[in-house]
Amino acid sequence: MSGHESTYNPSNPVEKWLDDRLPLVRFSKEHLMDFPTPKNLNYWWTFGAILAVMLVIQIITGVVLAMHYTPNVAMAFDSVEHIRRDVNGGRIIQAVHAVGASMFFAALYIHIFRGLYFGSYKAPREILWMLGVIIFILVMAIAFMGYVLPWGQMSFWGATVITNIFSAIPVLGEPLLQLLRGGFAVDNATLNRFFSLHYLLPFVVAAVVVLHIWALHVPGNNNPIGVEVKSTRDTVPFHPYYTMKDLFAIIVFFIPFAWFVFFAPDILGHPDNYIMANSQVTPAHIVPEWYLLPFYTILRAIDFNVLFIDSKLGGVIAMGGALLVLFALPWLDGSKVRSGTFRPMFKWFYWLFVINFIGLTYLGAAPAEGVYVIFAKICTAYYFAYFLIVLPLLSRFETPKPLPTSISEAVLAKPHSGSAGAAVPAE
Amino acid sequence: MIRVKSIIAAVLVTFGLAGAGAVVAAEAGKEIQKQSWSFSGPFGTYDQNQLQRGFQIFREVCSSCHGARLIAFRNLYEPGGPGFSEEQVKALAAEYQIADATAETGQRPRVAADRWPNPFPTEQDARDANGGAYPPDFSVLAKARGTTQPFPWWILNYFTAYQEGGADYIYALLTGYHEEVPASAPEGFELAEGKYYNDYFPGHAIGMGPPLADGLITYEVGEGEAAVPLTLDQYSRDVAAFMQWMADPHMVSRKEAGFRVMLFLFLFAGLMWAVKRRLWAKVEH
Ligand code: HEM
Numbered sequence: 061m062s063g064h065e066s067t068y069n070p071s072n073p074v075e076k077w078l079d080d081r082l083p084l085v086r087f088s089k090e091h092l093m094d095f096p097t098p099k100n101l102n103y104w105w106t107f108g109a110i111l112a113v114m115l116v117i118q119i120i121t122g123v124v125l126a127m128h129y130t131p132n133v134a135m136a137f138d139s140v141e142h143i144r145r146d147v148n149g150g151r152i153i154q155a156v157h158a159v160g161a162s163m164f165f166a167a168l169y170i171h172i173f174r175g176l177y178f179g180s181y182k183a184p185r186e187i188l189w190m191l192g193v194i195i196f197i198l199v200m201a202i203a204f205m206g207y208v209l210p211w212g213q214m215s216f217w218g219a220t221v222i223t224n225i226f227s228a229i230p231v232l233g234e235p236l237l238q239l240l241r242g243g244f245a246v247d248n249a250t251l252n253r254f255f256s257l258h259y260l261l262p263f264v265v266a267a268v269v270v271l272h273i274w275a276l277h278v279p280g281n282n283n284p285i286g287v288e289v290k291s292t293r294d295t296v297p298f299h300p301y302y303t304m305k306d307l308f309a310i311i312v313f314f315i316p317f318a319w320f321v322f323f324a325p326d327i328l329g330h331p332d333n334y335i336m337a338n339s340q341v342t343p344a345h346i347v348p349e350w351y352l353l354p355f356y357t358i359l360r361a362i363d364f365n366v367l368f369i370d371s372k373l374g375g376v377i378a379m380g381g382a383l384l385v386l387f388a389l390p391w392l393d394g395s396k397v398r399s400g401t402f403r404p405m406f407k408w409f410y411w412l413f414v415i416n417f418i419g420l421t422y423l424g425a426a427p428a429e430g431v432y433v434i435f436a437k438i439c440t441a442y443y444f445a446y447f448l449i450v451l452p453l454l455s456r457f458e459t460p461k462p463l464p465t466s467i468s469e470a471v472l473a474k475p476h477s478g479s480a481g482a483a484v485p486a487e
Numbered sequence: 488m489i490r491v492k493s494i495i496a497a498v499l500v501t502f503g504l505a506g507a508g509a510v511v512a513a514e515a516g517k518e519i520q521k522q523s524w525s526f527s528g529p530f531g532t533y534d535q536n537q538l539q540r541g542f543q544i545f546r547e548v549c550s551s552c553h554g555a556r557l558i559a560f561r562n563l564y565e566p567g568g569p570g571f572s573e574e575q576v577k578a579l580a581a582e583y584q585i586a587d588a589t590a591e592t593g594q595r596p597r598v599a600a601d602r603w604p605n606p607f608p609t610e611q612d613a614r615d616a617n618g619g620a621y622p623p624d625f626s627v628l629a630k631a632r633g634t635t636q637p638f639p640w641w642i643l644n645y646f647t648a649y650q651e652g653g654a655d656y657i658y659a660l661l662t663g664y665h666e667e668v669p670a671s672a673p674e675g676f677e678l679a680e681g682k683y684y685n686d687y688f689p690g691h692a693i694g695m696g697p698p699l700a701d702g703l704i705t706y707e708v709g710e711g712e713a714a715v716p717l718t719l720d721q722y723s724r725d726v727a728a729f730m731q732w733m734a735d736p737h738m739v740s741r742k743e744a745g746f747r748v749m750l751f752l753f754l755f756a757g758l759m760w761a762v763k764r765r766l767w768a769k770v771e772h
Contacts, residue, residue: 145736151737327649335631
């Protein structure tokens with residue numbers, strides 16, 4: 061909704077002067093206050109705001125941590141403990157940052173699965189969706205590198221295992237691996253470059269978030285019924301309606317966040333990371349952080365060779381593919397109906413996909429043996445099938461339920477408003 | 488209106504994902520029992536007397552092999568800890584020497600700000616003295632060990648804020664020794680020279696002999712206090728509690744802050760809920 065009329069009238073000469081040169085206030089008013097937003101958004105739509113707040117929290121706590129942290133293999137572990145034990149407020153800042161990473165991903169996954177269900181990736185929001193995928197990949201890289209910084213056993217072995225993935229790439233693999241590690245093995249050079257990148261990339265993410273919101277403000281929000289906004293009757297101004305609703309959701313989100321920070325700051329981590337990194341002792345099970353597990357499972361699921369592709373490279377291709385396929389999603393799902401609510405068959409496959417994804421997470425922490433290996437293959441297969449087979453086919457064979465003509469009509473048809481709206485097929 | 492269904496679904500999805508990550512395959516061996524600790528749960532605090540007893544065991548027994556490099560003497564009188572007096576701690580610190588190039592003799596007595604001394608100058612010395620095994624530093628050891636519960640019980644841990652896996656493990660380890668290899672040992676198990684059989688140590692063969700035994704240490708009984716049993720069980724509990732404190736010395740103040748933050752968040756959330764409701768009452772949505 062970029063074309064709407066601006067209602068901003070500079071009220072004094074200073075504002076007027078500024079507005080003629082850099083219309084910052086006008087811009088903020090248009091985009092943060094007046095922006096017409098569908099009035100039927102549910103609470104799943106508050107996670108974008110939650111994510112923005114989480115990014116800011118991670119950056120602020122991270123900058124403070126970096127003031128006290130020492131990126132050196134001999135001192136990193138103790139410097140994190142020093143933050144916790146001796147720095148004023150350090151234990152809270154450190155816990156907020158560490159727990160915050162998990163909360164960030166919880167919000168990210170909810171945000172992504174919201175998009176998957178309500179078809180928010182479909183035209184005209186493809187770029188918006190793809191920018192989101194870029195953010196997702198960047199944040200995974202950031203969190204992975206952040207986890208290396210405390211230089212515990214899982215930090216070290218996680219870094220070893222994950223960087224080693226790159227060696228599977230033909231020709232380029234070895235040089236790439238050495239570039240990543242800054243040497244032949246994970247060592248001080250690795251820690252230093254990871255710290256540098258871990259500090260840098262969040263700001264890149266912030267920049268991509270700006271593009272993400274820009275790309276959002278061109279077509280405007282999708283909404284739970286997936287029918288585009290037709291008139292101003294369908295919308296409310298972002299402020300105060302959604303600022304207040306988002307703020308409410310953010311505060312509610314802070315409750316479990318605070319619960320972990322203050323009452324169980326270590327419960328989301330692995331005990332082995334309280335053992336200082338030791339290249340001579342391999343932990344019994346090397347497990348990445350929970351939020352990386354689904355993709356770790358996909359990596360490990362390929363334990364067989366395909367033609368000239370050995371299992372190692374196959375795993376890398378599968379894991380990379382699992383992320384890259386998200387870029388193609390807007391073109392894989394050809395159904396004109398956005399919202400899963402009106403897609404009777406899609407719903408089933410969607411919820412199966414959710415369960416399947418939780419399964420992938422679970423399997424990432426399980427040992428790669430016995431039935432787990434079989435389940436990992438099945439779940440991996442369904443992950444890809446959902447995007448490459450199910451969605452393209454569904455768009456041909458599924459008969460969607462009739463769509464409401466507009467948001468206002470759908471709202472009126474809700475049980476609490478009494479009247480039932482006339483149903484008309486898709487746009 | 489808030490969709491309760493949505494919230495429940497969000498919570499389930501989150502915990503489903505986070506929880507699924509928490510599964511770690513159980514090591515072969517006996518299952519470690521959860522103990523009841525004064526510091527467990529959101530309301531738990533350390534028992535000062537227990538920490539003092541645990542410190543006594545640490546100092547008289549364990550510290551001859553195990554260090555605690557992150558613990559400063561001053562921690563022993565800081566709030567939320569064992570609660571010794573500043574004078575007691577200063578006197579205690581002075582009993583230990585520290586290398587100091589500026590001192591005339593190259594050494595000086597420790598002060599409250601100094602760290603707990605390491606019993607061995609290098610890792611190699613420690614290994615040589617212990618048949619090749621390395622006694623780990625105690626500073627964060629209680630956080631570096633844990634227990635695993637079978638599905639679905641570990642899900643409860645997120646709601647009970649179960650953080651005492653380390654203490655549970657240490658208690659189990661200290662009470663889990665056998666003089667001879669028991670019948671419950673894995674088939675064909677052979678105990679190597681200089682190792683001891685333990686039910687809970689991964690692989691069962693531990694390089695540390697049983698450090699505690701009934702009656703080994705005498706606790707001083709304060710006036711009007713009930714005597715504490717001088718048993719292996721009691722010693723193990725006390726030293727495990729002390730180790731938990733070493734790993735998490737500010738737990739008490741953190742939880743106190745947590746209650747204030749929670750109260751604030753609940754009130755603020757309630758307020759925002761009311762604001763949001765009033766605002767939206769005028770809009771059909
Ligand atoms: C998207 C944003 C970010 C995510 C997801 C993230 C994630 C993480 C994670 C998982 C850790 C390991 C925590 C632990 O186990 O103790 C960590 C540590 C760290 N992060 Fe970040 N981080 C982010 C942003 C930042 C930023 C912007 C900075 C600095 C400017 C920063 C600085 C640090 C430092 C210094 C550490 C090491 C100290 C520690 O481990 O507590 N982080 N981060």
